[in-house]
Amino acid sequence: MDIDVLVVATIARALAFATPLLWAALGEVIAERSGVVNLGVEGMMALGAVTGFAVAFTTGDVWWGLAAAGLAGMLGSLLHAFVAITLRADAYVSGLSLTMLGLGLSALIGRAWVGRPLPDPMRTIDVPWLRELPLLGPMLFQGQYVLTYAALLAAVVAWAMLFHTRGGLVLRSVGENPTAVDAAGLHVRPVRYAAVLIGGLLAGIGGGYLSLAYRPSWGEGMVNGLGWIALALAIFAMWHPLRVIVAGLLFGACFTLAFRLQTVFPPELLTMLPYVFTVLALVFTAWRRGRLAFGAPEALGRAYLRGER
Amino acid sequence: MKHAARLALALALLLPLGFGSAQRALEDLKIAFLYVGPVGDYGFSYAHDLGRQALVERFPGLETTFVESVPEAEVEPFVDQLIADGHNVIIGTSFGFGDGLLAAAERYPDVIFGHATGIERAPNVFTFMADFWQVYYLNGLVAGALSETGTIGYVAAFPIPEVKRHINAFAIGAREVDPDAVVEVRWLYAWFDPAGAQEATQALMSEGADVFAFTEDTPTVIQVAATRGFPSFSHYASMLPFSPETVASGQLVNWEAILIDVVEKILDGTYTADNLADVDYFWGLGEGSVEAGAEPGMLINPVYEAQLRAEVLDHPEFGEISVYELVERRLEQMSTLPPEFEPFTGPLRDRQGNLVYADGVSATIDELLGMEWAAENVRGPWDGEP
Numbered sequence: 061m062d063i064d065v066l067v068v069a070t071i072a073r074a075l076a077f078a079t080p081l082l083w084a085a086l087g088e089v090i091a092e093r094s095g096v097v098n099l100g101v102e103g104m105m106a107l108g109a110v111t112g113f114a115v116a117f118t119t120g121d122v123w124w125g126l127a128a129a130g131l132a133g134m135l136g137s138l139l140h141a142f143v144a145i146t147l148r149a150d151a152y153v154s155g156l157s158l159t160m161l162g163l164g165l166s167a168l169i170g171r172a173w174v175g176r177p178l179p180d181p182m183r184t185i186d187v188p189w190l191r192e193l194p195l196l197g198p199m200l201f202q203g204q205y206v207l208t209y210a211a212l213l214a215a216v217v218a219w220a221m222l223f224h225t226r227g228g229l230v231l232r233s234v235g236e237n238p239t240a241v242d243a244a245g246l247h248v249r250p251v252r253y254a255a256v257l258i259g260g261l262l263a264g265i266g267g268g269y270l271s272l273a274y275r276p277s278w279g280e281g282m283v284n285g286l287g288w289i290a291l292a293l294a295i296f297a298m299w300h301p302l303r304v305i306v307a308g309l310l311f312g313a314c315f316t317l318a319f320r321l322q323t324v325f326p327p328e329l330l331t332m333l334p335y336v337f338t339v340l341a342l343v344f345t346a347w348r349r350g351r352l353a354f355g356a357p358e359a360l361g362r363a364y365l366r367g368e369r
Numbered sequence: 370m371k372h373a374a375r376l377a378l379a380l381a382l383l384l385p386l387g388f389g390s391a392q393r394a395l396e397d398l399k400i401a402f403l404y405v406g407p408v409g410d411y412g413f414s415y416a417h418d419l420g421r422q423a424l425v426e427r428f429p430g431l432e433t434t435f436v437e438s439v440p441e442a443e444v445e446p447f448v449d450q451l452i453a454d455g456h457n458v459i460i461g462t463s464f465g466f467g468d469g470l471l472a473a474a475e476r477y478p479d480v481i482f483g484h485a486t487g488i489e490r491a492p493n494v495f496t497f498m499a500d501f502w503q504v505y506y507l508n509g510l511v512a513g514a515l516s517e518t519g520t521i522g523y524v525a526a527f528p529i530p531e532v533k534r535h536i537n538a539f540a541i542g543a544r545e546v547d548p549d550a551v552v553e554v555r556w557l558y559a560w561f562d563p564a565g566a567q568e569a570t571q572a573l574m575s576e577g578a579d580v581f582a583f584t585e586d587t588p589t590v591i592q593v594a595a596t597r598g599f600p601s602f603s604h605y606a607s608m609l610p611f612s613p614e615t616v617a618s619g620q621l622v623n624w625e626a627i628l629i630d631v632v633e634k635i636l637d638g639t640y641t642a643d644n645l646a647d648v649d650y651f652w653g654l655g656e657g658s659v660e661a662g663a664e665p666g667m668l669i670n671p672v673y674e675a676q677l678r679a680e681v682l683d684h685p686e687f688g689e690i691s692v693y694e695l696v697e698r699r700l701e702q703m704s705t706l707p708p709e710f711e712p713f714t715g716p717l718r719d720r721q722g723n724l725v726y727a728d729g730v731s732a733t734i735d736e737l738l739g740m741e742w743a744a745e746n747v748r749g750p751w752d753g754e755p
Contacts, residue, residue, distance in 0.1 A: 175411040177611045280409035319572040
């Protein structure tokens with residue numbers, strides 16, 4: 061295969077594969093920026109996938125399905141928010157439980173939908189005019205789903221909101237130093253709730269992409285670890301929405317190249333790379349500790365109780 | 370009248386004795402199935418559970434139960450629990466259950482164990498396999514005729530003999546129809562990986578593949594191929610509903626054919642917990658344990674019938690024959706017991722040019738089970754190539 065064909069195909073497929081990762085990882089970045097770790101991404105994506113499929117199948121409209129997928133992910137995250145924020149239980153345990161609950165519940169709900177194709181799945185689109193561009197056209201503007209472009213847009217919006225609005229400042233402050241925010245007369249819990257719920261919404265949409273577009277059907281376990289990759293992605297992007305795009309494309313490229321270069325390169329090495337990157341990112345953040353641009357939120361994973369330090 | 374009743378009663382009492390004490394009543398049997406995946410996978414475990422359901426339909430009142438998603442290394446505690454619950458026949462349906470089942474079988478010498486896809490047996494452990502090699506060969510004939518580029522894609526699970534045998538049979542079929550056809554293989558290194566199947570199919574399409582077969586537990590390859598209108602083949606269960614216009618044929622399994630035979634032989638006393646060391650089912654088309662078709666009863670999708678009838682070959686065995694008829698003839702030949710035709714019959718070379726089978730020589734079952742070589746027209750990586 062010619063090298064330019066390989067590059068074009070790799071980037072095009074990296075985008076398609078990365079789309080659910082972008083949605084879920086963006087959600088996780090927002091939740092973790094507020095200081096709440098949510099390891100339930102895999103479960104929320106599974107809930108989104110099954111609910112989205114069931115609703116799209118029943119109503120015949122993928123967009124209703126997508127809305128339901130987001131809502132299902134949000135409901136899952138509400139449980140996590142209640143346990144981790146209101147009850148101040150261990151967020152790591154609560155998130156893991158959400159994953160297991162989501163996987164089990166989705167399998168149960170999904171029984172009736174196994175082996176049934178979606179009559180009217182989401183269609184791919186070619187972006188008018190832009191699709192004619194040489195190289196860039198087939199690379200970015202042909203045969204993708206609207207949800208892919210929406211994910212890129214969501215990343216930009218999340219970046220603008222987090223770093224250029226007062227609300228974003230409050231959210232990040234809650235993740236860095238909730239005591240200070242509290243002392244300033246702002247409420248910590250509602251902010252954290254909102255961040256976790258947005259995270260659930262986005263993870264649910266990521267799951268919906270899987271069952272409505274990427275592979276329009278429901279099968280138990282169909283998320284198959286993408287939720288965990290999204291978690292790694294949020295870390296690798298060092299909690300920055302714009303870096304999520306770059307990191308997502310890199311993860312996606314590794315994944316698709318594992319098949320394209322299989323004849324010349326051991327695929328295990330390529331599928332392992334995202335995790336190697338993530339470990340490197342962790343090392344990097346530890347090394348640059350204290351520099352806000354790269355570090356984890358200071359209060360990440362710690363429940364907030366007023367008066368407690 | 371009274372006499373008749375007495376006679377009947379006496380006969381009824383004597384009858385079991387006449388057949389030996391090994392005979393067992395249906396009510397005494399309690400069969401447990403262990404699946405490696407969820408029954409909702411619409412693939413391997415789903416197909417096994419359809420087999421279980423058909424078994425119960427054949428023997429109303431037969432008590433069965435199943436446990437899904439059993440981790441391969443932790444099969445023993447599951448067996449302990451099931452036997453504690455009174456089960457006396459345990460069927461494990463994954464290759465990786467082997468060690469655990471054999472260890473448990475040693476501890477429970479009175480329980481009958483069955484191991485699907487397994488290779489090791491014991492006095493109370495039999496092995497069984499419904500194998501697709503003949504069906505893949507038939508699908509290869511179809512694929513060879515339908516491919517316009519001459520490149521046929523194969524998305525494969527693991528490079529183990531079972532999968533290699535299926536790829537080779539498929540490639541041999543394709544080559545019989547189109548001597549220039551090649552089968553491009555990409556490996557997932559997983560039985561279940563929908564995202565991987567999606568990207569592997571996309572990669573194969575970039576390489577020019579325009580017909581697709583696969584070993585993976587979801588209909589993903591079929592759905593992805595259908596986005597470009599490319600033909601593909603059902604795997605395990607009927608996947609025709611996922612793309613009614615492009616699923617050309619496929620491999621379908623009827624595990625119940627074997628299960629029914631097993632239960633009949635346990636009931637009539639042929640099989641006991643002492644004499645199973647040589648009981649190894651390796652069943653194909655002839656025994657009805659597998660079927661070729663896009664869905665049961667549909668050997669070839671009518672959408673492709675005209676095209677396959679129009680493709681006429683000068684065949685060394687049948688003379689002038691259309692691919693459609695060739696598939697039918699080969700199916701007939703392989704549906705007899707013993708089969709009249711074996712796809713792995715020489716002259717066959719591996720892709721390094723070594724002669725594997727000389728003219729007229731066929732593979733034995735052991736050779737089928739241990740197959741490592743790659744057929745002449747197979748492309749792509751091949752771990753463990755001799």
